[in-house]
Amino acid sequence: MQNTLPSSLRPFLLLWAGQALSVLGGAVSYAAASMWLATIYFPLPADKPALASALTWLSLSYALPGILATPFAGVLADRYPRGAVMRLADLCSGVFCGLVALLAFADALTLPLLYLLIALTAVSASIHGAALWGAYVLLVPEKHLTRANALMGSLWTGAGLVAPGLALLLLARGEGLGLAFGLDAASFFVAALTLLLVRVPPTPKRETPPEAGLWAEASAGWHFLRVRPALLVTFLTFAALNFAAAPLAPLEPLLVREGLAADLSGREMTVAAALALIGTVTSVGGLLGSALMTVWGGVKRGRGWLIFGLCALSGTAQIVYGLSQSLWLTAAMMGLFVFTLPVADTHLSTMLQTQIPPDLQGRVFAVRQMLAQSVSPLSIVLFGGLAGRVPAGQILAGLGVFAVIASLLPLLKQDVRQMGNEETTP
CATH class of the missing domain: 1.20.1250.20 (MFS general substrate transporter like domains)
Structure with a gap:
């Protein structure tokens, strides 16, 4: 079949479904956090400088920790079974998002805590991404890699289409930020459970000796x-x-x-x-x-x-x-x-x-x-x-x-x- 994905790709499609939930959950929580800052935490026109600063820190807390973690994320993805690495990373992200939700429900969430927990989530997401990208070639026949990459890439665009509306609906409730991060945590746990059903083959190793030390491997x-x-x-x-x-x-x-x-x-x-x-x-x-x-x-x-x-x-x-x-x-x-x-x-x-x-x-x-x-x-x-x-x-x-x-x-x-x-x- 030239234009459809065969049934032999069911493990990949199961992986894709689990990731679809976690990507959507992450997009909703980010949109909700941005809206929460702009409409609830800093609602007044006089708050504009503080809001601009808060939005910058929110963006950086998602971006910078993941960037700094990428070299070591790649080492972990190559050194250990990629299915286990992705599962552990999803569980960690779920715990961090769950903590944000609990703090929000308890009205104890401060901006430094929000930035810290998001930064930790970004690190685990970086590790997950390195393992996920390397898992495709182990799960998908080479002739179908292009379609598999296209399907996985569609997740972020699709999430961007629906996440703002979902975040707006959640924030219409008094505990919207907690709900958004609670759903995000649940989506990570479901993705981790889905990975229990997907057997990612072991990474083939070459006969060349491994690099000595973490920095050398990185x-x-x-x-x-x-x-x-x-x-x-x-x-x-x-x-x-x-x-x-x-x-x-x-x-x-x-x-x-x-x-x-x-x-x-x-x-x-x-x-x-x-x-x-x-x-x-x-x-x-x-x-x-x-x-x-x-x-x-x-x-x-x-x-x-x-x-x-x-x-x-x-x-x-x-x-x-x-x-x-x-x-x-x-x-x-x-x-x-x-x-x-x-x-x-x-x-x-x-x-x-x-x-x-x-x-x-x-x-x-x-x-x-x-x-x-x-x-x-x-x-x-x-x-x-x-x-x-x-x-x-x-x-x-x-x-x-x-x-x-x-x-x-x-x-x-x-x-x-x-x-x-x-x-x-x-």
Whole structure:
């Protein structure tokens, strides 16, 4: 069967179902925490500086601990059975979220405690992610890896589509934050139970001796990339693209208020309604990209051209998005931007999973995540401050130009253009 997933992939689909619950739970709790800060903890206009600071710390508590933990997360994912690592990480995340829920119900939750428990959850999530990414190749036949990656990638887009509405419904109740984190904790426990039903095969080991010491093992992913320039260029390029895209979400309200004011006035539409429309179109674009990859399965050769060509297309969409003065054009460009992401990322993930030795995949994945995510906080802080003096649309359009250039430069290298054409794992 060329266009459907066979019944032999039932273990992966069971894993996918468990992860769908935990991803949705995490998206709902994050949205609820943001809304809780903005509407309950800091409800007054005079609270704006404190709210901005709290939202920044909330974002950093999710991002920074996971980034710092990624090198050691990769070591754990490669050293120990990946099914057990994922199960333990889910249980830890469930406990941390459960503590947030209990403190919220007891009206004893302080912001430092919230940030600390979220940071601990981010560390366990980083460990879980490294093990999960390396588990695909052990569960899924190589010919179906592209579809499996597309299905897993669709979880985050789908969660982003429904999480804000669910969080809003929960916060309509007096104990909404506790309910949101309680449901998040339950989703992690269900995901851990689901993993008891999925047997992840042991990671094949090569005959080469293991690295001596934790630091040496953690650096093995860097060494693997250092002698493969095409992969290193790819990872650095995606870090640059993340730098260009990171301000999109935080600057979107400013872009809508500044650049679309005339259009919204003519439509008698509020900024909130416009943001909701753009958010819906964005999520639909991501789901369509994931659905395309699930049905299509992707290309087998010429992946370098496709991956970086799509990245250039997304950068072009960002340019138009930043300069647009039409609500529907703005929404369409954001939908196109997100549509390209699962198509490009699924091809890249499949290529990496088939060409990196299984016992190194956790550590290489960790390097990929650290490079991709570490630049986002810097970009948000840098351009968030600049947006106070320069129109947000101009900033985002300029970053789109940077993204197009960064996407096309790697194609000047022959080994990048031919990347992924190899059929065997080195």
